[in-house]
Amino acid sequence: MTIEREQLEADVLIVGAGPAGLSCALHLANLIKKHNSSGGKPELSAENIYVLEKGRELGAHQLSGAIMNPKALAELVPGFEKNAPLDTPVTDSAALIFTQKSSYRVPITPPPFNNAGNYVISLSKLVKWLGGIVESAGVNIFKEFGGADLIYEGDGVAGVITEDKGLDKNGKPKANFTPGYELHAKVTVLAEGPRGSLTKQLVAKKKLDNINPQIYGLGIKELWEVQPGKIKPGYVAHTLGWPLSTKTYGGGWIYGLSNNRVSIGLVIALEYQDPLFDPHAAFQTWKTHPFLRNILDGGRLVRYGAKTLPYGGWYAMPRSYVDGGLIVGDSGSFLDSQRLKGVHLAMKSGMLAAETIFEALKSGDPSAKTLQLYKDKIDHSYIKRELWKVRNFHQSFRNGLLDGFVLSAFQEVTGGHGLTDPMRTHPGYEAYGQIHGRPAPERFKGDGKLTFDRLTDVYHSGTRHEEDQPCHLKVSDLNICSTRCVEDYGNPCQYFCPAAVYEMVKESAGQKLKINFANCVHCKTCDIADPYQIIDWTVPEGGGGPNYEGM
């Protein structure tokens, strides 16, 4: 079906209103304001900055623990302490080792887990607040609009096509059919978060890959309201050990918030060997540890969410600039996997992108020649200083925790070099071993009070989608699911998706894949962890997805 699309022009188009995208928008708007007021030519306008956000509201799709290093925010919004919705400063940083029955607090908290000077925040609230400032600065933020396709031009990009709205589940236009827009921009900034769908396309098409493939972790989070006195606000603990084996890279977090709330979660690297491993079940099991049971007893689940994060670090960072395009934030691998800090790096990358774009707008040249300045800025900023030190960190753990500790200790004393530099790695989905006839595990049911099954948890994510629309999860060959995957890997999508989207249902002639797309929480795990790489996460009709507001 050929669709007539309305065309619009912007100076700058930012896909994603997360910390990176919004920092880019705000910093650029501020630069433009100063430029105009000092008579700079050509005159620029913050109104020509468009930000697309697929969520229903700013912050709706933002999920993180989260602990934030305030250094980037201090630069972007001086005096932020007065107005920013920071929940509580970190008061105590603990590293805990869990065994099945007990827990040990490491006597001296290792430096990566020491969070003194940082804040426990709700990333969603922070983003919503920041978005308000961005809008007051004149930038156009379009909620409920996603970037569905890139407009390619020359060696780079010239804009984005937004998603079609009002198609029924068979792809036929409904009465309120509204085609996506062709948004042209001098510079397009991809700020889509981990495993951005446009970023994935661009990296593949323009061969922007680095020497290592990106590795991702899946973080599953619950927000609880607990009995008074169970947890201190600002108490920050990271746990290692039970229930994860030493071969599985991952750990838990417990962050005490104000008002008797606690943020808990488990992050697991999506490079585990057992395709039948269920991260959601592991998370629920982790909660039954006496340490957690004690905190959660008598409390109630308030919210649930899940999202991936990029562990790959410096050597997995794609080339971040092309003609007319820049990549910022999690889409560009700006996350310190050792310290588990990405918010300030995302914001800083957005700000450096803004400075680069500012030069391009002034000179009128948004080609890679100008935009290359972005890479230079990154290399001379604390982004590189921080990420360079841990450039081999995640890779050290590919043979298990013990190896990892040894190798990373070497890296610690050699500025990140360690025994091998660069340490190479393989894509996470190549780690699966075949199941060789192993039967499917019994699905985790939960007790309904402390632990929950997936569907109950998904309900608490507030996720909803327009039901009558095409399925946004594109599987290129469903036959593989019913024939090869069923034999080789036992259809791991049923286990790794934290939102109960995928299930294999029995049919007369074997099994068939059923996709409950309306449950999707936009975490991108399926796109990342599917062993055949046949799942393509595409953007659904804007407004759909989880509701992490206030979380």
Add this chain to the structure above:
Amino acid sequence: MKILVVTEQRQGKWNNTSFETLVAAQRIAEAASGTVSAVVIGKGVSSLAEELAAKNLVEVLLVDNDLLENYTPDGYAVALKQVIEAAKPDLVLFPHTYQVRDFAPKLAAMLGKGMVGDCIGFRNEGGKLVFIRQMFQGKTAADVTFTGAAPWFASFQSGAFRADLLAPRASGRAPVNPAKVELSANDIRTKPLELFKEAKSAVDLTQAPLIVAVGRGIKAPENIAQAEALAKVIGGELAASRPICDEGWLPMERQIGSSGQTVAPKLYLALGISGAIQHVVGMKGSRTVVAVNKDQNAPIFEIADYGVVADIFEIMPALTEELQKVR
């Protein structure tokens, strides 16, 4: 306490929820030492008034007027305002019907009063009447009290009381008294035209008093016919949990749950439904829930009044047969 119930009829036929409201009135009268009267309004409806005279009421008021033959909001409001001013009840009760929603709040406002609508029950707390209604689409209940002097106006949700429990008069008949109202054609600004029935493309499950719902346990679209037969014999509507509608085995309008309809029928028969929270939030307001499921640990049993741990393919035909017998 004097309670006046405004009953509803159309073209000489009762809207049966009127009887539920009469029962509500009788209950309140018991709790608050009151009396119950009723008003019948329309044209040529004296036989309906006579029918009510056999119930345990102290009086039946008959408003019979040419201009009230067809319902209009103006006609009913102007007429009933006069009836209420003359009868001076403390509490005026209505069934919460589409028609009542159309005029009753305004009627109350004309008398300077407010209306507590769509109540699901009441309580007598030390002499004060507390009306219970739902808020947040049934997620919470609310206790509401009236402020200020009588008359107070309230309507009750269909199914909140059982019409068959309307007590008859022990002896004799209640007086049927004509209530005179001054009504002119100029008072009535809208003109009702023809009534018609439409093969509704959309089914409104929220209005169905009896619902038979199927879930995953139905296994295949061909099996839905069995549930349909059961729904037919019971006089109920067919509904489903989301997976069934997702597959296209039943249209989306029949979906019950957080992404479908929220219903509160008299009877909800859940066949092969596990009871995931997404479904339960759409039906837990049902008065009586019967669940049939093979899995004794299915969460649906937590909210069921009657549970059957069995194969739905054995229960459905047995139940259909049994219901045929008592039809």
Add this chain to the structure above:
Amino acid sequence: MNIIVCVKQVPAKDAPLAIAGNWIKESDIGFEMNEPDSYALEEGLRLKEKHGGEVIALSLGPERVKQTIKEALAKGADRGIHICDDNFAQLDPLGSAKVLAAAIAREKCDLVLTGLQSDDHGFGQTGVLLAGLLNLTHATIIMQIDVLDGKMKLKRELEAGWFQWVECPLPAVLSIQSGINKVRYATLKGIMAAKKKEIATITKDSLSVTIEPTQKIERIYVPTKTKKTEFLTGTPKEVAAKLVEKLRFEARVI
């Protein structure tokens, strides 16, 4: 036609509700336009497209409701009116109708549209009360509006699959049935244009409305299950017989 559409901002449908007395804690949750009102807005926009005139989005509540008015502007409403009141969740139906009516009375309008009821309070009375207070004709549960020579022919929905045509003069107040139309998406141009459209802010006090509460929500609560499940056992035939008996004589639902 000059049309005023009353749009209410309500807690997002999926927001976790934390009860506080007779209302909910408003922190940490999202808000959205009351879904039934979005159908009323859509109907208003369609009437404007057909007959000309303007659509005004009117809302009552704290500062945050401006967001909902902006959404209405982004979809095509021409201007907005925000009656500012931080405490509006405590107003009973007659109280909020009085405030809205006072603001509406200041405008010259042909038609006032509301949704059938709100997803939070669910009173379902606003439209009817507005008509009474403004002394306008009204009709509710409207499925279709045809305008001809200063008069309307309306299709009203009744129970059990029945409908009725009603002739109604203008000006009037109509409560629109949900699902009568397919609500349009806000366009990018619409969102940008909305930034330049006027939202007049008036305080509740400036409307000089005397409000006497007629009812009070004492408290709200999650209804606790008092029922205990009775399991029926036996052969299918036995179970069926037992169940039918229970339903007929114990539960009395059939």
